[in-house]
Amino acid sequence: MTAAAARIERAGLALLRRVDPETAHGLALTALRAGLTPAPGLISSDRLRTQVAGLHLPNPVGLAAGFDKNAEALLGLSRAGFGFLEVGATTPLAQPGNPRPRLFRLTRDRAAINRFGFNNDGMEAMAERLSTRPRDAVIGLNLGANKDSADRAADFAQVMAHCGRHLDFATVNVSSPNTEKLRDLQGKDALAALLGGVIEARNGLAKPIPVFLKIAPDLDAGALKDISEVAIAAGVAGIIATNTTLDRTGLTSSLASEAGGLSGQPLFERSTHVLARLSLLTDGRLPLIGVGGVGSAEQAYAKIRAGASAVQLYTALVYGGLSLLPEIARGLDRLLARDGFGSVAEAVGTGRKDWL
Known part of the structure; x- marks a missing residue:
C-alpha cells in the first residue's frame, strides 16, 4: 500500500467514525462494491498456504461473519487479501433485526457492542447473490434461525439446503447473544439434534461441504466438553471459537453497559483461553478457527499457537481498515519464519500450554 493510499484510508476511517456506526458500516460496504478500498489481491506464500477441513486456503486469515451480512461486497472482499470469507448470518425469512441503535463503538477499548x-x-436473496460469487475465493455462510420461528433447529437445515450448492463451507451459529434463547441450542441434546438436521441437509447436496460450529466464549468447562463431544459425534468439520461475549470486565467506555455482544480487543484473552481448552479437549480430531480480538500479526500467531488452524477478524477493521489484513498476513509469515516453522500447520498448538 502506497503512502498516499494509506493517508486516504486513514482520512476515510476518521470520517466514518464521525457518523453513526451502522451508517458507517453501510458506507464501507458501498466503497467495497465501488472498488474504492485497498485491493492487494492474493496474499500467500509456502508458509501461509494451508488446509482446514479440506479447504485450500492461500493464507489462514479470514473475514468473520457479520461484516457482509447479505453478500453484497463479495468481489471487493475477495480482492482484499483474505484467505477465506464468511458471510451472513442468514435466516430462512428476511427479518429486520432489533431496533436501532444496535451497534456501538467503544473506541477507548478498541471494541464494539452489537445487538x-x-x-x-x-435465504432467497442470499442464494441469488451467492450464485454469482467470485469462484477464486473460499466463501462460507453463517446459518441462523428466525427470531419467531416455531422450529429454530429446522431453520438451520433449511438455509443449508437452499444455499449450500453455492458454498465452500457453512457455519452453524448457535452462539449469538442477540436472539432470545438461541444460546440454549448449545445444550448437549438440543445441539446434537440440530447438527444432525444440518448434516443431513448437507449430505443431500450434490457436493457436500464442511460444516463448522461457532460457539460462545461464555461457556464453562463442562459445557465445552459436551460441545466438543457432540461436534465430533455429529461429524462436524471444525469449531469456530468464539462469538461475542456478554462479559464487560475491564471496559472503560461510557457505552460499556449497552446490551449485546462485545467484540474486539477485550475479547482476545477470553476467547483464546476457550480456544486452547477446546484444542486440548479435541486433541487434533477437529480443526479449530480462532476468532475474537485479532488485530495484529502477533495476535493471529498467538491464536494459531493456542490451537487454531486459521483465524478470523472483523472488529479490528473498524479501527485499522482493510489495509490491516495484508499487514497481518505478511506479519504472520515473518513470525512463522522467525520461529523456524515451515507452515502454519507446524505451529498449530505449539503454545497451547501458555493459555491453559
Whole structure:
C-alpha cells in the first residue's frame, strides 16, 4: 500500500467514525462494491498456504461473519487479501433485526457492542447473490434461525439446503447473544439434534461441504466438553471459537453497559483461553478457527499457537481498515519464519500450554 493510499484510508476511517456506526458500516460496504478500498489481491506464500477441513486456503486469515451480512461486497472482499470469507448470518425469512441503535463503538477499548438480532435479507436473496460469487475465493455462510420461528433447529437445515450448492463451507451459529434463547441450542441434546438436521441437509447436496460450529466464549468447562463431544459425534468439520461475549470486565467506555455482544480487543484473552481448552479437549480430531480480538500479526500467531488452524477478524477493521489484513498476513509469515516453522500447520498448538 502506497503512502498516499494509506493517508486516504486513514482520512476515510476518521470520517466514518464521525457518523453513526451502522451508517458507517453501510458506507464501507458501498466503497467495497465501488472498488474504492485497498485491493492487494492474493496474499500467500509456502508458509501461509494451508488446509482446514479440506479447504485450500492461500493464507489462514479470514473475514468473520457479520461484516457482509447479505453478500453484497463479495468481489471487493475477495480482492482484499483474505484467505477465506464468511458471510451472513442468514435466516430462512428476511427479518429486520432489533431496533436501532444496535451497534456501538467503544473506541477507548478498541471494541464494539452489537445487538443486531440477525437482520438479513433472507435465504432467497442470499442464494441469488451467492450464485454469482467470485469462484477464486473460499466463501462460507453463517446459518441462523428466525427470531419467531416455531422450529429454530429446522431453520438451520433449511438455509443449508437452499444455499449450500453455492458454498465452500457453512457455519452453524448457535452462539449469538442477540436472539432470545438461541444460546440454549448449545445444550448437549438440543445441539446434537440440530447438527444432525444440518448434516443431513448437507449430505443431500450434490457436493457436500464442511460444516463448522461457532460457539460462545461464555461457556464453562463442562459445557465445552459436551460441545466438543457432540461436534465430533455429529461429524462436524471444525469449531469456530468464539462469538461475542456478554462479559464487560475491564471496559472503560461510557457505552460499556449497552446490551449485546462485545467484540474486539477485550475479547482476545477470553476467547483464546476457550480456544486452547477446546484444542486440548479435541486433541487434533477437529480443526479449530480462532476468532475474537485479532488485530495484529502477533495476535493471529498467538491464536494459531493456542490451537487454531486459521483465524478470523472483523472488529479490528473498524479501527485499522482493510489495509490491516495484508499487514497481518505478511506479519504472520515473518513470525512463522522467525520461529523456524515451515507452515502454519507446524505451529498449530505449539503454545497451547501458555493459555491453559
